[in-house]
Amino acid sequence: MATSKLIFFLIQVMFLPFVFDFANAQGLKVGFYAKSCPKAEYIVQKVIAQTLAVAPSLSGPLLRMHFHDCFVRGCEGSVLLNSSTNQAEKDAIPNLSLRGFGVIDRVKSALEKECPGVVSCSDILAIVARDVVVADMGGHWDVETGRRDGNVSNMIDALLNLIPPSANISTLKAGFSQRGLSAKDLVVLSGSHTIGMSHCSSFNNRIYNFTGKGDTDPTLDANYIAKLKMKCKPNDQKTLVEMDPGSFKTFDDSYFTLVAKRRGLFQSDAALLDDSETKAYVKSHATPMGQASFFTDFGVSMVKMGRIGVLTGNAGEIRKVCYKIN
Ligand code: HEM
Secondary structure (H helix, E strand, O other): OHHHHHHHHHHHHHHOOOOOOOHHHHHOEEOOOOOOOOOHHHHHHHHHHHHHHHOHHHHHHHHHHHHHHHOOOOOOOHHHOOOOOOOOHHHOHHHOOOOOHHHHHHHHHHHHHHOOOOOOHHHHHHHHHHHHHHHOOOOOOOOEEOOEEOOOOOHHHHHHHOOOOOOOHHHHHHHHHOOOOOHHHHHHHHHHHHOOEEEHHHOHHHHHOOOOOOOOOOOOOHHHHHHHHHHOOOOOOOOEEEOOOOOOOOOOOHHHHHHHOOOOOOHHHHHHHHOHHHHHHHHHOOOHHHHHHHHHHHHHHHHHHOOOOOEOOOOOEOOOEOOEOO
């Protein structure tokens, strides 16, 4: 297990410099479907409201799905494609914990009924990400649309480009900067961990075997370790824990309070205290006073993330269904 994790990490370090074309983000704009499908955003919002009314725990996975789409080949819907002749991104280990693909399919079929062949699956992911944050009491932002869908999805691309929870601050900053995102975007977008759940396996090394000697991560609060051990057994692959205990269904700024108290669940969360800029942001938002500016910052960073490697104009296609190319 330890060896496969090391190999995975080394592959990532070697290949992370994936070059994205930021120039083609020019085709995006707010209200892209205003004439071609005026009800598009309303329809997305309606399906998401209906979904969360019966399955509120889907907001976390749906927000995360847009991030996992954008960081692998850009925001072009490749995370949604099923494996066919090759293994697709969906089947890569970090994506096995994604949920909610059926929701995206339902949104897409509602849109196809209203305006066939117009709204891309990659845009659906971007709009859904905003709508779940709003539904969880977070702030609103205008989503740029006009993305088109790609027709390639490879498991290996996901393995090489999704940053692991064990990442340190240099790996995190490099991974974001290669995609045109700053240290501020990194700390702001990590604030997504205010909602949702994590498998014990994503952080169990920190509470049971940090350096291979049966020790714990010294940067994680000892009382929190004791609580986590009550929920997660060693080698536990199944159990889910709240990432922001007590308010994991509410999109607020309590994530920063947790990180400041050394209760961020992942090493990547704790690492935000290892850089002066990200640390300053954590500290200044570890108070209820910081919430309004966090919401504004979050919208700005989500728009930036949504521009990564997009296909616009005549590139790509508008898929008829989101899980396969036309
Ligand atoms: C900075 C690097 C990041 C790392 C290393 C990371 C890693 C992770 C991991 C390991 C999980 C738990 C998966 C599981 O065990 O089920 C998770 C959950 C989550 N992540 Fe991140 N993440 C990062 C950034 C982001 C960003 C940028 C977003 C969104 C913009 C995001 C949104 C989420 C959400 C909402 C969840 C909860 C998912 C659920 O409830 O199923 N993360 N993340």
